[in-house]
Amino acid sequence: MKMMPYGKQAIEEDDVQAVVGALKSDYLTTGPKVAEFEGALASYVGAKHAVAVNSGTSALDIAVGALGLPVGSEIITTPFTFVATANCALYNNCKPVFADIDKRTYNIDPEQIRKKVTKKTKAIIYVDYAGQPCDIAEIRDIAEEKGLFLIEDACHALGAEYRGKKVGSFADMTVFSFHPVKHITTGEGGAVATEDAELYGKLKLLRNHGIDKTPGERAGYLYDMKMLGRNYRITDLQCALGISQLRKIEKFIGRREEIAKEYGDALGSTDGITIPYVKSGVRHAWHLYTILLDKRINRDGFFGKMREKGIGVNVHYIPAYKFTYYKQFGINPEDFPNTEEVYSRIITLPMFPGMEGADVERVVAAVKGLV
């Protein structure tokens, strides 16, 4: 039996043709498709600028890099995320400092952020978990009061809205991922959106070794290396796919919304299950659909039985401080009671635009049969 994945790309014939077109063009990388994709993305999320790179992780890395923070600066973030969110602080000689999550939304709790601010704190990276925007106004208040930079990790939240506006211009920089399980894909890929011209300039440098001119921009052979950058360039093939995918983003999110509603209607009143809580004033982008199991249900047993039925459930996320590498920082899990509790009970159900009604019904029946 083929396992139903928890997430999957939706590639159609127009996407294939878009990539073929780029393959047959003069540019495989650093060509016109990159700027075209960046323009389309910036316009969709309502940002002035966007810089596309080869992954969401690279996007996080250059976002922190563009801030030019002193060694040892503290960056407050959530432990309930993919490790890349915290790792980007370490890449840039900064220290990730975790703040516990809100029990209902699983997003970082602004009150907990407040408690973690020290003289060394320079930035906050907040993650819109599963596609639900954080309490952005509260987080912005803290940043303004304490003089901190904000990075929004919106890798789950392309197309999500907060108070009627798309995420993309609330923080100093907003980061997206185009991994195949995300809302749109470029195979691997990511981007940083910003309103700030200076940050935009630095992001472009950092993507390309810190070099100020691409070969196409040089009059002669001269160029300068102004910062210690990397090669995080994305190809024109990927950007051609990204442009084609972005045209269909609303259709993709619309299907995710339908699936979320079907799950909610079917499981909302099922004993032993808590469905996701959606705050008022947000548009959830439904990257993930998670349920919380009652304490009497063994999550790992449930996970194994769902997998036996061919349903590729997952767990998002193992808290970052639990990993071997993070043990060196001596973080006490007891300091994160909400993260610990949610982690022990949460499970991710399949959610992707290609899911059909029968797939949703199959997942629902399997869940109901196990609780």
Ligand SMILES: Cc1ncc(COP(=O)(O)O)c(C=O)c1O
């Ligand atoms: C919250 C979050 N941040 C960052 C990333 C990293 O993105 P990428 O896989 O494109 O490097 C992911 C990817 O899963 C993510 O979920």
